[in-house]
Amino acid sequence: MTEPASSLLAPDRVADGQAKVARVVAGLRRAIVGKEQVIDEVVTALLARGHVLLEGLPGLGKTELVKALSRLLSLDVRRIQFTPDLLPTDVTGSHILQERDGRRDFVFHAGPIFTNLLLADEINRASPKTQAALLEAMQERRVTTFGETRALPAPFFVLATQNPIELEGTYPLPEAQLDRFMFKVDVAGVEASVLEEILVTRVHGEPPPLEPVLTSADLFDLFAIVDAVHLPRGVAGYIARLVAASHPASPDAPEAVKTFVKYGSSPRAAISIGVAARGLALLQGKPSVGFDDVRRVAPPAMAHRLVLDYAARLEGWDGRRVVAALLEAVSEVERGLPRTLDAR
Amino acid sequence: MPQPEVATHPAVRRLARRLAVGLFLDRWPVWAGVALLSAGTGALICRMFVPRASPYLPWLWLSPVVAAIPALVVALRRRYRPADLVALADWLGGGHGLLLALFETRDPLWSAPPLVARAAQFGQPRFRLRGVMATLAPAIAFLAIAVLLPQRQPKAAANPALAKQMVADLSAAVAQLAQQQAITPAEEQRLEDEIRQVQQSAERRVDASSWEAADALRQQLASALAAKQDAVRWAHDAVARYAAAAKADGPASANAEARAAELTQALEKLAQAGLAGSKAAQVLRGLEDGTLATDAGNLAELTDALASELGETGGRLAGPGALGAEGGRFDPAEFPTSSDAGPDGDGDPGSGGINRGRGDADLTWGQETKPFDKFKSTPLPPGAARSPDDWTPVVVLPGAPQEDPTLSTSAAARAYADTLGLEAWRRSLAPRHLSAVKKYFGKDHDRDKEP
Numbered sequence: 137m138t139e140p141a142s143s144l145l146a147p148d149r150v151a152d153g154q155a156k157v158a159r160v161v162a163g164l165r166r167a168i169v170g171k172e173q174v175i176d177e178v179v180t181a182l183l184a185r186g187h188v189l190l191e192g193l194p195g196l197g198k199t200e201l202v203k204a205l206s207r208l209l210s211l212d213v214r215r216i217q218f219t220p221d222l223l224p225t226d227v228t229g230s231h232i233l234q235e236r237d238g239r240r241d242f243v244f245h246a247g248p249i250f251t252n253l254l255l256a257d258e259i260n261r262a263s264p265k266t267q268a269a270l271l272e273a274m275q276e277r278r279v280t281t282f283g284e285t286r287a288l289p290a291p292f293f294v295l296a297t298q299n300p301i302e303l304e305g306t307y308p309l310p311e312a313q314l315d316r317f318m319f320k321v322d323v324a325g326v327e328a329s330v331l332e333e334i335l336v337t338r339v340h341g342e343p344p345p346l347e348p349v350l351t352s353a354d355l356f357d358l359f360a361i362v363d364a365v366h367l368p369r370g371v372a373g374y375i376a377r378l379v380a381a382s383h384p385a386s387p388d389a390p391e392a393v394k395t396f397v398k399y400g401s402s403p404r405a406a407i408s409i410g411v412a413a414r415g416l417a418l419l420q421g422k423p424s425v426g427f428d429d430v431r432r433v434a435p436p437a438m439a440h441r442l443v444l445d446y447a448a449r450l451e452g453w454d455g456r457r458v459v460a461a462l463l464e465a466v467s468e469v470e471r472g473l474p475r476t477l478d479a480r
Numbered sequence: 481m482p483q484p485e486v487a488t489h490p491a492v493r494r495l496a497r498r499l500a501v502g503l504f505l506d507r508w509p510v511w512a513g514v515a516l517l518s519a520g521t522g523a524l525i526c527r528m529f530v531p532r533a534s535p536y537l538p539w540l541w542l543s544p545v546v547a548a549i550p551a552l553v554v555a556l557r558r559r560y561r562p563a564d565l566v567a568l569a570d571w572l573g574g575g576h577g578l579l580l581a582l583f584e585t586r587d588p589l590w591s592a593p594p595l596v597a598r599a600a601q602f603g604q605p606r607f608r609l610r611g612v613m614a615t616l617a618p619a620i621a622f623l624a625i626a627v628l629l630p631q632r633q634p635k636a637a638a639n640p641a642l643a644k645q646m647v648a649d650l651s652a653a654v655a656q657l658a659q660q661q662a663i664t665p666a667e668e669q670r671l672e673d674e675i676r677q678v679q680q681s682a683e684r685r686v687d688a689s690s691w692e693a694a695d696a697l698r699q700q701l702a703s704a705l706a707a708k709q710d711a712v713r714w715a716h717d718a719v720a721r722y723a724a725a726a727k728a729d730g731p732a733s734a735n736a737e738a739r740a741a742e743l744t745q746a747l748e749k750l751a752q753a754g755l756a757g758s759k760a761a762q763v764l765r766g767l768e769d770g771t772l773a774t775d776a777g778n779l780a781e782l783t784d785a786l787a788s789e790l791g792e793t794g795g796r797l798a799g800p801g802a803l804g805a806e807g808g809r810f811d812p813a814e815f816p817t818s819s820d821a822g823p824d825g826d827g828d829p830g831s832g833g834i835n836r837g838r839g840d841a842d843l844t845w846g847q848e849t850k851p852f853d854k855f856k857s858t859p860l861p862p863g864a865a866r867s868p869d870d871w872t873p874v875v876v877l878p879g880a881p882q883e884d885p886t887l888s889t890s891a892a893a894r895a896y897a898d899t900l901g902l903e904a905w906r907r908s909l910a911p912r913h914l915s916a917v918k919k920y921f922g923k924d925h926d927r928d929k930e931p
Contacts, residue, residue, distance in 0.1 A: 143585050143587050144581055144582075144585050144587040144589065144590050146589055147589060147590065366577075366581045366584070366585060368577055368580035368581050368583075368584055369563075369580075369584065370563065370566075370567040370570070370580050371577055371580065417577070422576065422577065422578065423578070423581060423587075423590060424577045424578060424580065424581030425577050426570065426574075426575045426576040426577025426578070426580070427570070427571055427575025427576075427577065428574055428575040428576060428577075429577065431575070468571050468575055469564070469567045469568050469571045470564070470567070471560065471564045471567075471568075472568075473499070473502065473568065473605050474499065474502030474503050474505065474506045475502075475506050475608075475611075476502045476505040476506055476509075476607055476608050476609075476611065476612060477498060477499070477502040477605040477606065477607060477608070478605055478606050478607075478608050479572055479603070479605050
């Protein structure tokens with residue numbers, strides 16, 4: 137169901153959608169303590185039907201977050217522990233010679249990718265060949281084996297995790313695959329007060345039992361609401377200028393981009409920012425996207441899509457810092473204030 | 481097409497007004513500054529070269545107003561579109577997007593006044609007038625200085641009245657002299673020519689040189705009159721002396737002949753000055769021809785007539801002769817003949833010194849300054865150098881070393897090694913050299929070397 141783009145969502149529809157999302161967020165916050173920003177970003181990507189790459193040290197609750205999400209949404213969840221010897225067919229499934237009705241025939245045995253929520257744990261430990269098996273599934277939401285193409289169940293999300301420190305024996309994700317993740321979410325450590333809360337409330341660290349808060353129909357309704365969130369032209373122009381300025385050849389590119397970025401973000405990044413900003417607007421109960429939503433979703437949506445120069449590594453710049461410089465340099469409004477006026 | 485409701489919200493309209501003023505202020509200060517500088521330059525030029533424009537210079541303060549007209553036109557042409565306006569309002573309010581969405585969709589469900597009012601809550605941008613003032617202040621100061629400068633007056637124009645006044649006394653004197661036949665027509669013509677030249681020069685330009693030229697001419701005229709007066713006086717005296725000699729010794733005596741020769745010279749000089757009257761010419765002719773009357777009666781009558789004529793001539797010259805005093809000619813009568821009232825009171829004219837009477841007095845001798853005998857010559861000792869062996873210290877300064885020169889080198893080293901020597905290298909040695917010095921010259925090293 138798609139709302140007409142020429143009008144805003146009705147206030148009760150927005151309130152209804154926000155309430156549903158709020159239930160998911162509340163459940164996740166019960167399961168994962170002290171990770172409000174990570175939860176918001178993951179839920180935003182979920183509403184935008186985008187895949188998420190979670191990067192963080194072991195033991196920070198990445199896997200637990202995915203599990204909690206699957207329980208709250210009553211979705212089918214599968215987990216693949218990526219290892220160097222994992223084969224593509226271990227992901228996608230394969231045809232197996234099987235005797236049936238007195239005949240031997242190749243029967244397709246679906247792999248773990250045929251699920252709603254795929255937890256790709258430590259995705260950078262698999263070989264590039266296996267990582268590439270995810271490419272078609274993530275973008276097209278279908279799998280082709282032996283010339284046969286099969287659609288993946290809807291909804292289909294990939295939540296992948298990777299460890300940023302144990303780089304030996306890993307295969308960094310290629311840019312093409314990184315581009316297919318809507319967000320790359322950095323999972324940082326927790327504060328002492330959060331740790332104290334965890335120690336007091338959870339004896340063995342297990343999360344509290346969670347009940348599903350959304351049905352599959354609710355989820356699709358949410359998707360429809362997100363699609364109907366209005367994206368004003370002014371905000372769309374801001375997204376376009378932001379992505380265009382991420383290219384070092386752009387005349388509007390800031391100095392940090394010209395110095396440290398080799399290749400800028402793709403148009404897919406602009407699309408991701410737009411739809412993610414819609415999701416975030418709904419999360420905040422707004423019928424339309426604003427500049428503030430774009431500013432919030434731009435770092436997780438753009439940082440991993442920038443191909444940085446070696447100089448960036450030497451100078452200690454990462455994608456997030458470049459995006460911060462980009463946000464600082466690119467004006468939200470196409471035509472700013474006169475020089476003699478100053479915003480308060 | 482009517483504007484959406486959000487575009488006409490009071491806060492948005494207030495923002496629109498501020499933006500319009502901001503656009504105007506983006507251009508106007510610079511243009512006004514240029515206009516003020518141009519006006520200041522124009523005012524400077526007027527102050528220097530166009531005095532007639534002086535009353536109109538205050539109007540130059542309107543130059544910023546003139547510059548405001550094109551600035552207004554540019555601001556009008558660059559005015560914000562409603563979409564830009566609403567985008568700015570939304571951005572200023574935090575960028576929530578509701579104003580933009582309402583502007584684009586005009587959705588009635590979200591256009592309730594409370595919602596719109598909440599969405600339109602944003603801080604109005606502030607004016608940064610410091611930059612404006614920084615641009616305008618120097619230009620205003622420049623124009624103010626240019627306008628307040630005093631008007632430069634041009635060179636004095638031709639002033640015939642002043643020029644005429646400058647030579648009026650000269651012309652009057654020459655006319656008086658000519659009327660009284662004190663000067664010859666040639667002299668009169670020459671003086672009038674010179675007066676005319678001075679007058680014409682003063683009519684072109686009056687300055688110090690004009691006055692100096694008039695003064696010079698006045699002095700020249702006074703000198704000429706004085707010379708004529710001297711000639712008349714000399715002739716008068718010569719006549720008196722000749723008459724006395726002739727009366728005493730007879731016209732044929734040697735004394736009378738000498739006086740006759742003097743009288744001849746005096747009358748010739750008088751004739752050269754153009755002052756020789758009929759009697760003077762008759763006497764001169766008689767003296768030169770030797771036909772002058774020799775009998776005492778006729779001679780006395782002739783000399784009396786000549787003296788009378790000379791006296792009349794001298795009387796004619798007495799009036800214009802005052803011109804010489806006015807012209808600055810030195811007149812000894814103006815100065816006292818003694819300086820008894822001087823500060824030193826010695827007042828001996830001619831004895832020298834600045835306070836000893838008039839400078840033109842005859843020199844006197846016998847009262848000169850006495851020779852000054854306080855500085856008597858004293859013979860100096862011979863300049864030969866003394867032997868370096870018999871020197872003795874003149875003075876011992878406080879900082880001089882106090883070592884006993886009788887100590888041997890080794891004894892002195894032992895005596896001062898623990899104090900002065902160590903202190904010396906501790907104070908002056910660079911830190912990076914300390915280890916090397918310690919290694920080779922330290923106490924441990926010395927101890928190792930001792931048997």
